[in-house]
């Protein structure tokens with residue numbers, strides 16, 4: 070996630086050219102600024118052709134390989150009230166219709182899940198602002214109850230058995246309070262703008278405001294979307310667009326997400342959009358969805374260069390499609406294969422969200438306590454890119470934000486033990502970025518970049534936590550990093566960089 074409001078926080082003495090930037094940063098008051106717009110980015114050629122292949126096929130015939138979406142669900146340590154480790158969602162087939170005249174969402178959801186336990190009932194996260202009109206398995210209507218944000222369905226389930234549940238619902242979705250004190254968002258989930266267009270952002274949770282979901286990062290699933298809205302508006306979601314038809318005043322679009330995603334990485338919007346195609350490294354298809362008639366902002370057009378820069382450092386982009394969906398937000402989200410952003414973000418924000426496709430999307434934390442694993446690396450890469458833009462060494466660049474890092478660590482806690490009420494504060498961005506730089510100084514260039522590049526690939530489409538990452542880094546570098554890890558993730562004060 071990134072944010073748009075630039076707030077200079079430190080006196081950027083040595084790097085006077087830096088302008089406040091921030092994306093990711095979390096808090097304007099702690100982030101360094103973006104590069105001046107006049108600077109030119111180096112845009113090296115990608116080092117390799119894309120090698121990723123679709124890992125699941127569209128649903129017909131036979132359906133996707135649901136084993137791709139098997140997850141080890143857990144009770145989240147930061148937000149244990151959200152999600153249920155008893156459910157391992159495998160595939161969401163969401164057929165959604167938006168009526169902007171009445172602000173009504175009508176949903177027909179087919180969820181395939183694996184039960185991880187024996188029980189007499191199962192439950193999903195689902196907002197009670199929406200009325201569930203029916204829940205069925207194999208055509209049999211089931212008793213169900215909406216208890217707050219839980220949809221509880223009476224049906225026996227057995228460990229490792231799979232179930233296909235069909236849910237019909239309708240209503241006017243409302244976003245929910247976000248557990249944050251940030252200034253650029255206070256709610257998450259389904260949001261309706263002044264023109265009755267709809268969009269979603271949902272980190273660390275909030276997907277449950279518009280579909281029934283196991284709304285925790287540890288549960289990745291595959292997705293298919295069928296979206297209807299009156300013409301000429303369009304529904305947009307993650308993945309490859311596989312359908313586009315006009316049906317007597319109704320515009321129906323279909324999207325297929327071929328690799329599993331956590332629910333916070335799902336996006337969906339209904340609005341008056343123009344679609345523009347572009348091409349990234351190795352022929353990667355890129356799609357921009359922008360407000361009709363506004364044209365494509367130049368920051369979006371920087372996508373191929375941003376991806377090429379990232380591929381040089383991280384290896385091939387891990388998905389088959391990329392894109393950016395512009396919505397009426399103040400922030401940006403690394404929603405999988407289709408970034409969701411405010412129209413006012415910077416080019417550094419765009420690079421930050423693409424960086425998350427390796428760190429956050431390809432490998433995703435299994436618990437929100439490790440959101441630093443996403444934000445730290447995305448911010449470090451963003452800083453490297455910004456330093457390059459203005460022509461200063463990264464050490465000088467970081468010197469200028471070191472005071473902010475120390476301050477957020479003191480005010481918001483260490484990045485590995487943040488206050489649940491301050492999700493995505495500056496600590497997980499800045500302190501996480503400094504952790505990566507400290508590791509680079511400690512282990513040296515080649516081992517560092519080999520590990521940075523290897524980690525997401527080693528966990529392709531999986532979830533992982535800090536312990537698994539530490540073990541990987543120790544194996545790759547041959548160093549005992551336990552004390553280093555604890556000092557950077559849990560220390561009240563900033564450890565020495567080297």
Ligand SMILES: [Zn+2]
Nearest residue numbers: 070071093447
């Ligand atoms: Zn981010």
